[in-house]
Amino acid sequence: MPTVAALLVALLLVWLAINLAKGPAYFTNIAFIGLTNGAVYALVALGYTLVYGILELINFAHGDVFMLGGLISATMISAVFGVTTKSSTGFLVLAIVCTLFIAMIGCGVLNAAIEFVAYRPLRGAPRLAPLITAIGMSFILENIAIGWKGPGYTALPNVLPKGDVFSAGGVTYTWEKLIVVLITAPVLAALVYLVQRTRQGKAMRATAQDRDAAAMMGINVNRTISFTFLIAGGLAGAGGLVYALYFGQLRYDSGYQLGLIAFTAAVLGGIGNLPGAVLGALCIGFIQAFNEGLRWHSPGSDWTESIVFSILILILVFRPEGLLGERTPEGG
Amino acid sequence: MSATAEPLLKLDGVQTYYGSIQALKGISIEVHEGEIVTLIGANGAGKSTTLRSINGLNHPRHGTIRFRGRDITQTAAHDVVRMGIAQSPEGRKLFPRMTVVENLEMGAFQRKDRHALPEDMERVFTLFPRLAERRNQKAGTMSGGEQQMCAIGRALMARPTLLMLDEPSMGLAPIFVQRIFDTIVEVNKQGTSILLVEQNALMALEVANRGYVLETGKVAMADDAKALAQNDDVKRTYLGEI
């Protein structure tokens, strides 16, 4: 069986190499799209991995928190700030930064509230129970979105500048893609700092590794779990803003699909592993972009979801601990 | 240690359950300031559950626990540590993906006097030179004995008023067992009261001032350690003498 996996990877690499040789500039442009997709997925994937790391729970409502973040962002940008394509750059930046904070705080508080209402009362219950309430939460959030915005798409004016940051030899990098990275990178850097360097981060890592022991060290375990959900929700809120800005429209079920992709990214990287979630998200972002964009023998966008979930299955069969996960008895 | 002074720790009729299973059926024990007190008893007698009741991980359903004159029966685990009770638990419960140094730092998580930590860590390394050699190794990859030392070191890093040790000699080679018991006496001399759970009843009764024998969730005997070591029932059942 491992030879089959090796063969698949080899085939993939050959396909990429031939596409690269046929049009290096075009290939690079597609890779930029992949990087941008990956950045959005990373923000959402991190939330799955953070929560799984601390509770061993797949928070199925997470994608919907992201979706609500997107709707909040779209509303803030277009209705509250009234940004239009004619707004000045200064005002645009101000509106985006304010919206970022509001979406992050809103989704963070929402996610922590979900934990408090739907998961905490089931802390001692069999693992299936919180999984089912998670799915229930997901439906509730989607219905809240329908009640708020209706079943159709909520669209955003095309506010991001479409001009080129640079363009040389057929390779172009546009401002809208750079802005996605400019929003994502500081959020990720702040997360790394938080988890690696702060007291709260230490408490999170300890709680993830042994909850009873963490309590014995003087860590308020419940508060640490709330805090983790707050952070995960905040990341989803940032993801929602970036998604709304970049893709321009979303609706009640946008979080379902993107959530599944981000969850796959988290598993691909090694669920519970933070750098793994980012790596997995970038991989999936690239795979999607290459699949949908490359010209030579690419399956095309109809196949994206099948390919993503085939990857999920392959990972679960051949390397359940993911790309960066450790092979530990407790699986994380 | 006059009989009238309020004990440091006092359990009164403690009954603790796991779901519907009653593990403790009315435990009353005391630890006075400066004492080493040992709990001995067969597997499943309720020794570990007694410690879990005290440290707040498993609150009693009936009875009271008082520490330094305050009722801590329903106090949350993370607050119990802050009041001065630290533990090296059954099964060690280290943070497997943290290094030895990080684990020891976690022991001092709730302390305010951060400047004193390096000195305390050196003290732990002096007690267990083996840990100093492994300071940057992940705790989950160490041998059982090394993990045991790390767990004890981590509890010491809290600078507790009361140190609770659950079978500290478990899984250790005899030379290390001796070292652990020397450490217990040493730490006690420096002013820490100790509640010691042990399978190795012989050595526990040697270092302890007083002891309790637990049987199926009840205190079967309570006496000075010397007297217990001489008791025929104790000898027969727990000291392996006929």
Ligand SMILES: Nc1ncnc2c1ncn2[C@@H]1O[C@H](COP(=O)(O)OP(=O)(O)O)[C@@H](O)[C@H]1O
């Ligand atoms: N997690 C648990 N769930 C159910 N019963 C338990 C659990 N832990 C211990 N017990 C039961 O409680 C009783 C006391 O156990 P314990 O305190 O661990 O004893 P000891 O430490 O003296 O060996 C035993 O009958 C044991 O089976």
Ligand SMILES: [Mg+2]
């Ligand atoms: Mg025990």
